Amino acid sequence: MTLRIAVAGKGGVGKTTCSALLLRALVRSGVRPLLAVDADPNMNLHLLLSLPLPRGVGSLREEQRTRVGGAVPLTDRIISEVHRRLSEGDVVDLVAMGRGEGPGCYCYVNNLLREALDRIEGGYRAVVVDNEAGMEHLSRRSGRRIDHLVLVGDPSPRGLEAVAALRELATELALPVGKTWLLLNRPYGAPGRGTPDALGIPLLAALPHDPRLPSWENEGRSFLDLPPGESPAADAVADALRASLLGPEG
C-alpha cells in the first residue's frame, strides 16, 4: 500500500520546505521509492530536491482534450505522457501539476489524468504532495485516501486561524483524510503567541526557526542530503515521521 501524505498551508509558511523534509525523513527511514507531487502552480519543490524543473501535467487536460483520433487510446497516451514528464531522481521522482487549468471542467480528460496519476502513485512506497493553499489538486483526486493531511501553520493567532480555515476547507471538500495534523513552523523566527491546543488538531511537531534551511536551499543542495544533526528542524520532522506517520511496520 502506498502511504499518501499531503502538505497544505498558506503561502510562505513552509509547505515546500516541510514536504522536502518529509521526503528526506522517509528516505532515511528506508521508505523508497518515493514520489513527490508539486501541486503548487508556482513550482519550486524541484529546487529543494536538486531535480530539473518538470513539465507540468495539468496542461494535458487541455492538450489531450483537443486531440481526437490516433491509434493509441487516450488513457494510454496520458499515462505515457505523465511518465515522460516525471523528473527522475535516485530515490525520489517528481511530478508537477503546473498551471493548465482550462476555463471549464473537461471532466473526461480530468478523470483520465486522475486515473493516470493514481496508477503511477501505486508504484511508489509513499507519495508526498506539496499543495497550494486552496488544495485544488486534492479536491480533484478520485476517492483515493490521503493517509495524513499535514497542515503547516506559524504559531501566531493569524497563522493558527489560517490552519483552522484550511481544516474547514478540507471538510467542505470532503477530502478522504485518514488523519489531520498540525505542523507548527517558524519561518520568520517570530515568537508564537497563539494557542495551538485550542484548534484541537494533534500536533505533529513544532519546528524551530532554523537558518540552516534557507542557507541549504540557497546553496542549491538537495534537502535529501541534509545529514542528521545539521538541522534541528529536519531532525524534528524525522522524529515526527517515525513517531506518528509511519505505521508499526513502516
Ligand SMILES: Nc1ncnc2c1ncn2[C@@H]1O[C@H](COP(=O)(O)OP(=O)(O)O)[C@@H](O)[C@H]1O
Ligand atoms: N523553520 C524555518 N526556519 C527558517 N526558515 C524557514 C523555516 N521554514 C521555512 N523557512 C524558509 O521560509 C521560506 C518559505 O518557505 P517555503 O517552504 O517555500 O514556503 P511555502 O512552500 O509554504 O510557500 C523559505 O526560504 C524557507 O527556507
Ligand SMILES: [Mg+2]
Ligand atoms: Mg511552496
